[in-house]
Amino acid sequence: MPVQAATAPGSAAPTEQSFIDRTYSKVFWRLVPFLMLCYIVAYLDRVNVGFAKLQMSKELGFSETAYGLGxxxxxxxYFLFEVPxxxxxxxxxxxxxxxxxMITWGLISGAFLFVNSETTFYAMRFLLGIAEAGFYPGVILYxxxxFPSHRRARVITVFMAAIPISGVFxxxxxxxxxxxxxxxxxxxxxxxxxxxxxVPAVLVGIAVLxxxxxRPSEAKWLDPAERQVLERDIAAEDRTKTDSPHSLATVFRNGRVWFMSLIYFLFVAGQYGLAFWVPTIVKASGIQGNFHIGLVSAIPFLVATVVMVGLGRSADHFRxxxxxxxxxxxxxxxxxxVSAASTDTVVAITALSVAAGGVLACSPLFWSLxxxxxxGAGAAAGIALINSVGNLAGFAGPYAIGALRDYTGSTAAGMYVLAITLVLGAACVFAVPPRLVNK
Known part of the structure; x- marks a missing residue:
């Protein structure tokens, strides 16, 4: 089907607009579910150490601080190798x-069965970070x-729904x-x-090949007219990004990129503080048995899945x-x-579900900024830099919670710190000019 010349946003003829919508729907269903599968596997291998802790820490004599550091x-x-x-x-x-x-991190993750000391635990976690560096920002760049920016929030939120889905299952x-x-x-x-x-990481990694x-020009499953729609829209959007940094050097000198890194750091602290400590928090609430702890731990992630997808659709709809x-x-x-302050199991898990819905929705919505x-090349370096700096919170958050738990004997102080980081992140987002991101 031929496609008419490019028109201003919102002014496309009805027949062309329906064709454009069908084209993007086709691309969505071809790519996003598969990318979700990749991230479910990635996130599971990244955070399953939270469950391993329930047995591993006792068997190997790890303190709460040692676990948090590992x-x-x-x-x-992840930080050191993300941009390269x-x-x-x-x-x-x-x-x-x-x-x-994916293949590299699958092999390293399987090798965790040989961990027998704090030193080997630290070394294997560091190697896993090196192996996985680039996956998440690579998918965002991909x-x-x-997809142009006004269709991207829904795509990224559905993709990142893999995080709570990996927790649910x-x-x-x-x-x-x-x-x-x-x-x-x-x-x-x-x-x-x-x-x-x-095992799934290695198998899915082979499937990726x-x-x-x-890119659209290589997709044999698209018709020529469909490829034209995608290439036209992406090219038109790139022409509007006149102030984008165009090299690695200019990315590192760009204050806007560093401010985005700060915002992401604050949100990621909450995300990983939740992911690495949910099993411990649930166990502390009185739930017994690893399987039962797993079932209850899935509840906050189930809530987060619904919230993430709904907010992504809303953000794109209202731009x-x-x-x-x-x-x-x-x-x-x-x-x-509320979760930290409550002594009632039901209230604590309900509040933790509210926290999960809020904090896990922040990351995918953030990438619209x-x-x-x-x-172009500025996006490759900029996205990687923002993600790598932001993910340093994945180091700081779990370590701080572990140290506070050793010092206080409770996870409450750590939860209060995570709450503060989210409030600071919200304040920073408020400082971002609307004209920059509402497109």
């Missing part, structure tokens, strides 16, 4: 590089090759593996969990970004405070 040290390796990884991805293409990332699965396989063939349940949950295309970020951040902060002004 959980967080992943992000030091995304630049390589920009040069060689997402298909090959994402496959390499999405910008297929992964937490009970991890608990069941640890109970069912404990001491089988001389291995502890946590060792079996690492080994079994590493067979399934993904780097509004700032308040769609500020609201969930403040609600998440309230959830953390920097991708609204970054393009």
């Amino acid at each position: 959980a967080g040290i992943f992000f030091l390796g 990884s995304n630049i390589i991805l920009h040069k060689v293409g997402a298909r090959v590089w994402i496959a390499r990332i 999405v910008t090759n297929w 992964g937490n009970p699965l991890s608990g069941w593996i640890m109970d069912a396989f404990h001491e089988a063939h001389g291995l502890s349940g946590w060792q079996w969990m690492f080994l079994i949950e590493a 067979l399934y993904l295309d780097n 509004e970004r700032r308040w769609h970020l500020i609201g969930p951040a403040l609600i998440g902060a309230v959830g953390f405070v 920097p991708t609204a002004f970054l393009s």
Whole structure:
């Protein structure tokens, strides 16, 4: 079907607009569910250490601080290799590089069964961070090759719904593996969990090579007219990004990029503080048995899935970004405070679910901000820099909660700190000019 010449947003003829909508729907269903599967596997291998802690810390004699440091040290390796990884991805293409990332981290994750001391725990977490560096910002960059900014919030939020979905299914699965396989063939349940949950990463990594295309021009599953729609829209949007940094050097000198890094740091602190400590928090509320802890731990992530998808659709519909970020951040902060202060199990889990819905919705909605002004090579470096600096909070958050828990004997102080980071993040988003991001 021929496509008419480009028109101003909102002025396309009805027949052309219906064709454009069908084209983007086709691309969405071809790419996003598969990318979700990749991220479900990635996130499960990244945070299943939270469940391993329930057995591993006791068997190997880890303190709460040692566990928090090991959980967080992943992000030091991630930080150091994030920008180089995304630049390589920009040069060689997402298909090959994402496959390499997934296969490598799968092999390293499986090797966690050999952890036998704090030193080996730290080393393996650091190597896992190096292996996975570039995956998430690489996917964000990949999405910008297929969807313009006003369609991107829904895509990214559905993709990032993989985080709570991995909690919904992964937490009970991890608990069941640890109970069912404990001491089988001389291995502890946590060792079996690492080994079994590493296999999907390798298999999906191989599937990436067979399934993904780097950009619309390479997609044989698109008709020529469909490719024309995508390439026209992306090119038109790139022409509006006249103030985007165009090199690695200019990215590092760009104050706007660093401010975005600060916002993301504050939101990520809440995200990983939640992810790494939910099993411990649930156990402290009185729930017994790894499988039951897994089932209850899934509730906050189930709530977050619904909230994330709904807010992503709303942000695209209204073409509004700032308040769609500020609201969930403040609600998440309230959830953390109530959860920490409550002594009732039902109230604590309900509040934790509110916190999860708020904090996990922030990350996908956040990426509508920097991708609204970054393009080309500047986007590859800028997205990676923002993600790598932001994810240092994945080191600081779990470590701080672990240290506070050792010092106070409770997770409450850590939850209050996470609430404060979300409030600060909301304040920073409020300072972002609406004209910059509401497109």
